[in-house]
Amino acid sequence: MSVSKEEWQHEQQRIDLVRTKLRKQLSKIEPDVGQLKSQVVDIRKHFWDEVTVNLSHDDDILDTYLSLRQQAEVLSERERTHRQLKRQADRMNRLLPAPYFGRIDFKEDGANPAERVYVGVSSFLDEDGETFLVYDWRTPIASLYYDYAPGPAEYNTPGGLVEGEIELKRQFIIRDGHIHFLFDTGLMIGDELLQQVLSKGAGSQMKTIVATIQKEQNRIIRNDSSRMLIVQGAAGSGKTSAALQRVAYLLYKHRKTLTADQMVLFSPNPLFNSYVSTVLPELGEENMQQTTFQDYLHHRLGRRFNIEDPFDQIEYVLADEKTPGYAARVSGIRYKASTRFLHVIQAYKDQLLKEHMLFKDIIFRDQVIVSRQALSDRFYGYDPAIRLANRIELMKEWLLEELAAYQEQEMQEDWVRDELDFLDKEQYQRAYNQLRKRRGRAESFDDADAEEQLLRKMIVREHFKPLRSRVKRLRFVDVPGLYRQLYENKLLFQSLHRTAAAADTPVPAENADDRDGLPARWDEICAYTLERMNRGDLPYEDATPFLYLQELTEGFRTNTIVRHVLIDEAQDYSPFQFEFLKRLFPRCRMTVLGDFNQAVFAQATTLEGSTPVAGLYGPGETEQIVLHRSYRSTREIVEFTRGMLKDGAQIEPFDREGGKPVVFTSAGAGAGKGTDANTCADALVRRMTAEIKALQADGSTSIGVICKTAAESERAFEALNGLDELRLIRKDTPSFEKGVMVIPAYLAKGVEFDAVLIYDASAVAYSRESERKLFYTACTRAMHKLQLYSAGTLTPFVAELDPAVYTVETVE
Structure with missing residues (x-):
């Protein structure tokens, strides 16, 4: 208006x-x-x-x-x-540059006249300290701006519900103190304002969305009652942005009891951490803790194993289809991420209370001083009602007492006498000082026997120090052996698998039980797992189950300081990981964000309906929100990408116009004319280079050349060498910057570009059904322009679409 x-x-x-x-x-x-x-x-x-x-x-x-x-x-x-x-x-x-972005005139029932409420990124009071010139977007009254059109409205305050009527709703775009855009609207947040904001180019970091928060996003931001908030959102629906504004809202509302260091974001990779790092500071809040689940696995298990990361695992899944053992490895990845295997591990813990517990010999100077059998006898000699972790704690205290007794015995051994001859002056002086302190300053030091006994004690204590440390860290429990036992003892695993199956838990179709009541290809899975562990490696699919078994055995470490945990790209987390995070942070609330249509890893978890995630805290403490509207991409790009999905019709494009996606193919490619494939590819690279230069000249500052794998990214980077601001993004790239980024599709999740070029959109690159979501994820990174290049037969994910939703250009 x-x-x-x-x-x-x-x-x-x-x-x-x-x-x-x-x-x-x-x-x-x-x-x-x-x-x-x-x-x-x-x-x-x-x-x-x-x-x-x-x-x-x-x-x-x-x-x-x-x-x-x-x-x-x-x-x-x-x-x-x-x-x-x-x-x-x-x-x-x-x-100062833009004091506010919205205004509502709200007339409270029984009051007159209406109050003018100007909404900005923070509050500003007049000199009297009482009159609000600007209201912070997080204040209760500011929620009216996001939730209501003119007419009857209400908002909650600590003092109760306030009802009234919005007489006017006005929206601004202000730059450097000058109004660039101003209109009155009868909508929530007017499409005109969104058009202005979304038409801007992508930056090197995520922007705040406080001026354009939609009603469904506001519901996410201001939810303060659910223990578990699950957000399933279409690509570009603003779920991550809403989650970060949610953090700012919670820090504002609970500023007396909640600080940024009590909130943790688990993000998909270091690059994403950089991408979102400025959102909270722009809103006047400190950044919360940011990490990845892989970082935590390395922290806990990095001393024991070389732990594969999820990106090396997905590279294997995407690129090594023809290698021996591939089918078994993929089957193992899916099974080990399933709820069925979670229940197997839980049943295993119960079984260990009765039998099969494994310990390591306590060895001193190449002699066994406490055998594994003695440890086992002690363990099973406790009251059966004592739970496993408590038994281990009791054993630790017993072992420390045993070591103290052995320490006393060893003091008189000949090897101690031999080491006395090699002590240096500093060690003698230390013994002298200890003895003087014990006997008093005035007494002279003339007791040679006392000196020798003290020195013997020092020597033996130093030799026993590593043993005591290992016992305190519970290293007498053979956790690697316990995990290997699952793959070595077929009868044991069969029994545990049947117990888990009796709970009627789902198992992936690829892992349907074989005739022996075991997962498909189980023998191959076992051989692969044991071979990797014997080399000191821990495949990514084994890392969380192993750590979960270790915690069940030794007792869970907990963090009671953290009060809010946010998990982005949550569809890529397994039930094991969710269960583990629940136990790690027992006092926290969780916000889980994801899109099952972007589940590119083999251990994908759905976020809708009765899922393992929804069952963590039960229905009474869980709320699920589904976002269908996509704001990132133009209408044409959304209509193109949603056609790749079975339920894509549910995705609603925002009405922002742009050009159709363009598919570039090479003349003769795939047409049986004998054209050299390299010639076709070279022609497409030349066209791609020209298109990138044209996009840069047209103002695109963020361009993504998205590849299927890291290896393809390397080749693309070499092929495009010479372009300005060209960067190769790897799994450990620490920051997201402007320019032309060559990046694997699985690392591009969560970020956006002005323009996206799919480096190879042929059927050779993308044809397996398991690659559909990866291809969809790559295409949905584009805000304004999407181009696809194919030197051969086009991927079926595009070929099966309505030809009207894209255009084709042949490159000579």
């Missing part, structure tokens, strides 16, 4: 007024910020100059302590005040 010239001028005048008030308050605050910073630096630099140190008498020690405490309190107070004023100044500086 258009706004009159007078209204436009009135709004501009208000913006000018608010900016004037911002500058005025900043002129008062910023000098104080600078002075406080100087004071803090000065106090730190001269801290000890202000402290009187005298330790000769007890009174002097007290005086020194009080002096230290006083100086530390002064420093702490200055730092706290500086932080508060600095945050206040930062918020005002963020508001």
